[in-house]
Amino acid sequence: MRVLAVDxxxxxxxxxxxxxxxxxxxxxxxxxxxxxxxxxxxxxxLRQVYDAVHEHLMQMNVDVLVVERVFSQNNVRTAMGTAQAxxxxxxxxxxxxxxxxxxxxxxxxxxxxxxxxxxxxQVAFMVGRILGLRELPKPxxxxxxxxxxxxxxxxxxxxxxxxx
Amino acid sequence: MRVLAVDxxxxxxxxxxxxxxxxxxxxxxxxxxxxxxxxxxxxxxLRQVYDAVHEHLMQMNVDVLVVERVFSQNNVRTAMGTAQAxxxxxxxxxxxxxxxxxxxxxxxxxxxxxxxxxxxxQVAFMVGRILGLRELPKPxxxxxxxxxxxxxxxxxxxxxxxxx
Numbered sequence: 001m002r003v004l005a006v007d008x009x010x011x012x013x014x015x016x017x018x019x020x021x022x023x024x025x026x027x028x029x030x031x032x033x034x035x036x037x038x039x040x041x042x043x044x045x046l047r048q049v050y051d052a053v054h055e056h057l058m059q060m061n062v063d064v065l066v067v068e069r070v071f072s073q074n075n076v077r078t079a080m081g082t083a084q085a086x087x088x089x090x091x092x093x094x095x096x097x098x099x100x101x102x103x104x105x106x107x108x109x110x111x112x113x114x115x116x117x118x119x120x121x122q123v124a125f126m127v128g129r130i131l132g133l134r135e136l137p138k139p140x141x142x143x144x145x146x147x148x149x150x151x152x153x154x155x156x157x158x159x160x161x162x163x164x
Numbered sequence: 165m166r167v168l169a170v171d172x173x174x175x176x177x178x179x180x181x182x183x184x185x186x187x188x189x190x191x192x193x194x195x196x197x198x199x200x201x202x203x204x205x206x207x208x209x210l211r212q213v214y215d216a217v218h219e220h221l222m223q224m225n226v227d228v229l230v231v232e233r234v235f236s237q238n239n240v241r242t243a244m245g246t247a248q249a250x251x252x253x254x255x256x257x258x259x260x261x262x263x264x265x266x267x268x269x270x271x272x273x274x275x276x277x278x279x280x281x282x283x284x285x286q287v288a289f290m291v292g293r294i295l296g297l298r299e300l301p302k303p304x305x306x307x308x309x310x311x312x313x314x315x316x317x318x319x320x321x322x323x324x325x326x327x328x
Contacts, residue, residue, distance in 0.1 A: 043254040043264040050255055076240060080247045087248035088255050090207040091214055100207040 001156060002029070004062040004093075005149035006053065007141050008070060008086035011038055013049050014141030017060050018149025020157060026130060026150045030060065031137040042084075050088040057096055065093035066152040068144070069102040103151050108144075111151035123147050165320060166193070168226040168257075169313035170217065171305050172234060172250035175202055177213050178305030181224045182313025184321060190294060190314045194224065195301040206248075214252040221260055229257035230316040232308070233266040267315050272308075275315035287311050 007014030017030040034052040036045035057065065067090060070083045090100050106116035112126045124143045128136050130150055136143050171178030181194040198216040200209035221229065231254060234247045254264045270280035276290045288307045292300050294314055300307050 041264065042266075043258040046251050046255050047258045070244060076243075079240075080234060080243065083244045083247050084251035087210050087251040091210050091252050091255070094207040094211045100205065102206075 001153060002061060002063050003066050003149045003152050004053070004056055004060065004064070005066045005068075005145045005152065006086070006089045007068050007144040007148060008082050008089060009141060010036055010042075010045055010049070010081040010085050012139060012141045013052075013085055013089075014139075014143075014145035015053065015056060016142060016145035016149045017056070017062065018146060018153055020153040024157065026153045028131045028133070028146055028149070030056070031142040031146050033139060033141050042081075046084060046088045049085050050092050053089045054092040054096075057092060057098065062098065064099045064101060064152070065089065066101045066103065066148055068108065068148050069104045071105075101152060103148060103155070107155075108147050108151040111154050112147045120144075165317060166225060166227050167230050167313045167316050168217070168220055168224065168228070169230045169232075169309045169316065170250070170253045171232050171308040171312060172246050172253060173305060174200055174206075174209050174213070174245040174249045176303060176305045177216075177249050177253075178303075178307075178309035179217065179220060180306060180309035180313045181220070181226065182310060182317055184317040188321065190317045192295045192297070192310055192313070194220070195306040195310050197303060197305050206245075210248060210252045213249050214256050217253045218256040218260075221256060221262065226262065228263045228265060228316070229253065230265045230267065230312055232272065232312050233268045235269075265316060267312060267319070271319075272311050272315045275318050276311045284308075 002019045005016045013034040019027050021027050034049055036048045067086050070086055093100050109118045110116040113122050124136055127143050127146045166183045169180045177198040183191045185191050200212045231250050234250050257264050273282045274280040277286050288300055291307050291310045
């Protein structure tokens with residue numbers, strides 16, 4: 001299974017492609033960030049995120065899109081932009097008839113570190129370890145997308161193992 | 165100028181087409197609602213809103229998309245869905261190289277009734293009066309979209325008149 005994982009955002013949108021190999025391990029094929037200019041109009045920024053995700057979905061032969069579930073948290077204004085970036089990513093996938101899944105930040109942290117309350121540094125450390133990376137991609141949004149991809153690959157494997 | 169006005173929402177998304185005639189008055193060409201099923205997956209619902217708005221933009225020969233600006237208000241969860249519906253509408257327009265504008269609910273109320281604090285009934289009453297409608301479209305989301313369309317047509321006219 002090959003997963004495109006998106007840590008949604010308007011200014012920086014983390015993207016990663018993670019694959020579960022025949023050895024049962026997670027491998028990373030891509031990790032990066034889509035950036036849009038806060039000075040640009042919202043509609044244009046959404047289009048840029050959509051176009052970039054659409055291209056990744058097409059070129060990387062992806063089976064499923066996974067998006068980190070957005071919560072309002074503290075900054076509602078930022079959360080709205082994040083939710084809108086997530087929306088156009090989901091649209092791009094469903095237009096290609098690809099399934100879309102969401103995981104919460106707590107699920108991702110728990111999958112990767114064993115604790116839903118792990119901090120960013122701990123998540124990054126474990127992502128590097130799990131994927132055998134000598135260096136972590138920057139900025140952290142790319143690492144967060146890798147963590148989300150690992151989470152989905154592992155949860156799907158578990159779901160299959162228990163016959164769900 | 166012909167405007168597609170959208171009062172965004174996931175469960176009910178109000179849409180209206182309003183035109184400024186050569187007489188300087190606003191005319192309505194369409195008013196309705198796009199509905200999606202809350203039981204369906206979010207990605208599918210966003211696609212349904214996108215498809216419907218895309219079709220309106222294509223078929224109605226629209227010059228501009230206007231979307232009511234989303235605020236978090238009380239229910240953050242609803243606001244997120246509303247923001248996501250707005251996002252895919254804006255994407256549909258920008259993909260057709262149409263300009264996208266947003267107005268706040270206060271701007272819409274002020275344009276139509278003279279008061280930014282008017283209630284829904286007052287807005288609906290004035291929409292019917294301005295457009296010369298015998299009957300208001302239902303549900304209220306369609307009327308709200310008409311109000312937004314009138315607001316944009318009038319504000320554009322004023323902007324031209326003062327040479328902006």
